[in-house]
Structures are given as C-alpha cells and as structure tokens.
Amino acid sequence: MPVISLQNINKIYPMGKMDVYALNDVSLEFTAGEFISVAGPSGSGKTTMMNIIGLIDRPSGGKVLMDGLETGALNRGELTKLRRETIGFVFQSFNLLPVLSVFENVELPLVIGKKREHKKKRKERVEYLLEEMGLLERRNHVPAELSGGQQQRVAIARALVTRPRIIIADEPTANLDSANGERILELMKKINREEHTTFIFSTHDPAIWKMANHVVFLRDGRIESEERR
Ligand SMILES: Nc1ncnc2c1ncn2[C@@H]1O[C@H](COP(=O)(O)OP(=O)(O)O)[C@@H](O)[C@H]1O
Ligand SMILES: [Mg+2]
Numbered sequence: 001m002p003v004i005s006l007q008n009i010n011k012i013y014p015m016g017k018m019d020v021y022a023l024n025d026v027s028l029e030f031t032a033g034e035f036i037s038v039a040g041p042s043g044s045g046k047t048t049m050m051n052i053i054g055l056i057d058r059p060s061g062g063k064v065l066m067d068g069l070e071t072g073a074l075n076r077g078e079l080t081k082l083r084r085e086t087i088g089f090v091f092q093s094f095n096l097l098p099v100l101s102v103f104e105n106v107e108l109p110l111v112i113g114k115k116r117e118h119k120k121k122r123k124e125r126v127e128y129l130l131e132e133m134g135l136l137e138r139r140n141h142v143p144a145e146l147s148g149g150q151q152q153r154v155a156i157a158r159a160l161v162t163r164p165r166i167i168i169a170d171e172p173t174a175n176l177d178s179a180n181g182e183r184i185l186e187l188m189k190k191i192n193r194e195e196h197t198t199f200i201f202s203t204h205d206p207a208i209w210k211m212a213n214h215v216v217f218l219r220d221g222r223i224e225s226e227e228r229r
Contacts, residue, residue: 001068002029003166003198004053009062011048011221022048023059024221030200030214032165035192037209038202040218046202047170049218053200054168055083088159090169090201094151096143096158103139106130106157129157133187149180153187160191167191169201173208185211 011023023045030036038046051057052064055071064071066086071079096105103126110122117125130136133153143151152172159167167188173181185201185208192199201208209215217224 002065003032003067004030004200005063005065005068006049006053007063007065009049009052009059009064011045011052011057012060021221023052026062026218026221026223028216028223028226030198032198033192033196034198034214035189035212036198036200036214036216037212038200038216038218039204039206039209040202040224041204043220044218045221046204046218048221050168050170050200050202054087054089055079086165088162088164088167090152090155090159090167090172092171092174094143094148094155094175096151096154098143101140101142102130102135102146102154105143105154106161109158109162125161126157129160132191133157147180148176149183152176152180152184156184156187156191160195160197163195164197166198166200169199171202171204173203173205178205178207181205181208182211 006026006028009023009026010021013020013022026049038049040046052059066082071082074082100108106126106129107122110117127136130139133156135150135153138146138150143154146154173184176184188199189211191197203209213229215227217226
C-alpha cells in the first residue's frame with residue numbers, strides 16, 4: 001500500500017471572476033522509503049502540493065490518502081495529530097528560533113511535543129543527529145553564528161528528531177549555493193537509507209532533482225511527466 005496517495009487533486013484559488021488552478025487533476029502514489037522530488041518552475045504548484053501532502057492545507061477536490069486512510073474524513077484535531085505523528089517539515093528559509101542554541105533548536109520538538117522523552121534519551125537523539133549533520137561542535141552556537149548550509153542542517157536534524165516516517169521539504173536548497181545544496185541532499189539521502197525515512201522535496205534545480213529516485217515534474221498545476229529510477 002502506498003504511504004501517500006493523491007487521487008484527482010484540485011486546488012482552486014478564486015481570482016476575481018477567474019479561477020486559478022494551482023493543482024489540476026493531480027494523481028500519484030508514493031511508496032514508503034522512496035526519495036522523491038517534486039520538480040517544476042516557479043508557479044507550477046510545488047508549494048501547494050507539498051502543503052496538501054503535509055496535511056497543512058486541504059484540496060478543493062480529490063482525495064489524500066495516508067496509508068490508505070482518507071484524510072478528508074478527519075476533523076482538524078485528528079488531522080493535526082496524524083501530521084504530528086507522521087511528518088517532519090523542512091522549510092526554504094530554515095525557520096530556526098534565533099534565541100535558542102543549535103542543540104536546543106533540535107531538541108525543541110521533543111520538549112514541547114507529545115513525544116516527550118527523558119532528558120538522557122533526548123540528548124542521545126539530538127547528539128546523534130548533530131553528529132550525522134556534522135554539527136556536534138556547533139551545538140552551543142545560535143543560528144546567526146552559522147552559515148546558511150549549517151542552519152539548514154540544523155533544521156533537518158530538528159525535523160528528524162521525533163523519527164517521523166515522512167519528511168517534507170519545500171525547496172530546502174533554494175537559499176543555498178550549489179555545493180551546500182548538494183551536501184544537504186547527500187545528508188538527506190543517507191538518512192533515507194539508514195532510517196528508511198521517506199523524503200519528499202521540491203526543487204526547480206535539475207542538479208537537485210537528479211538525486212531523487214522518483215521525480216514528479218509539475219507544470220501549470222499538472223503532472224507533466226513522472227520518472228522512477
Ligand atoms: N493563496 C493563493 N491565492 C491565489 N493564488 C495562489 C495562492 N497560492 C498560490 N497561488 C497560485 O497558485 C499557483 C501555484 O503556486 P505555488 O504552489 O506557490 O507554486 P510553486 O511553489 O511551484 O512556485 C501560482 O499560479 C500561484 O500564483
Ligand atoms: Mg514554492
């Protein structure tokens with residue numbers, strides 16, 4: 001069974017008398033453990049699709065299934081619970097808390113979330129991920145003291161700390177130079193292999209989508225083509 005399935009998804013924004021189809025009859029299936037890229041130019045519908053897959057936004061029409069469960073039937077509370085338990089998010093603009101250290105930023109979801117864990121266990125998980133991201137020696141720094149690439153690695157560690165099955169990253173490399181962007185992808189790929197986390201990341205950059213094993217090409221809200229490798 002696919003981990004995520006979109007069935008005939010539409011997302012329509014009313015614009016005066018016209019309707020804008022941000023997504024137009026999009027159907028696809030993602031399998032657990034895949035390393036997936038949603039690729040397309042600016043305005044093609046990538047962010048809209050990521051938000052719908054991430055259960056942040058609801059479609060205007062069609063169905064979103066997670067492990068076969070029809071999410072349209074869930075109320076807000078149930079949707080939030082499913083999202084917290086299943087999905088980690090990485091954003092284009094990093095979204096770290098400026099007053100917290102690197103360690104505290106990564107630990108935060110374990111302190112405030114439902115998956116509250118003992119201090120020693122939290123420390124082990126945070127330090128393991130900071131080690132994986134090559135940032136252990138930066139643990140006491142604040143985000144402003146780090147480069148963009150380092151900040152995004154902190155954000156990835158934070159997204160992974162609760163062991164979500166799915167990571168959704170909307171243009172995670174868009175604010176990075178190509179060397180740092182590729183390093184981020186290599187680290188995501190390593191976690192994908194080692195922890196079997198499903199990654200779904202959007203990009204307009206061929207160097208980035210080439211690293212995926214399943215690519216969905218979007219254009220004007222429609223799936224233009226799809227590749228599995
Ligand atoms: N809140 C909104 N209101 C109206 N139109 C929107 C809104 N969000 C996105 N759109 C439109 O939907 C289309 C897809 O946008 P988006 O998903 O952000 O694409 P991408 O992330 O690929 O740049 C664009 O034409 C955009 O202008
Ligand atoms: Mg976007």
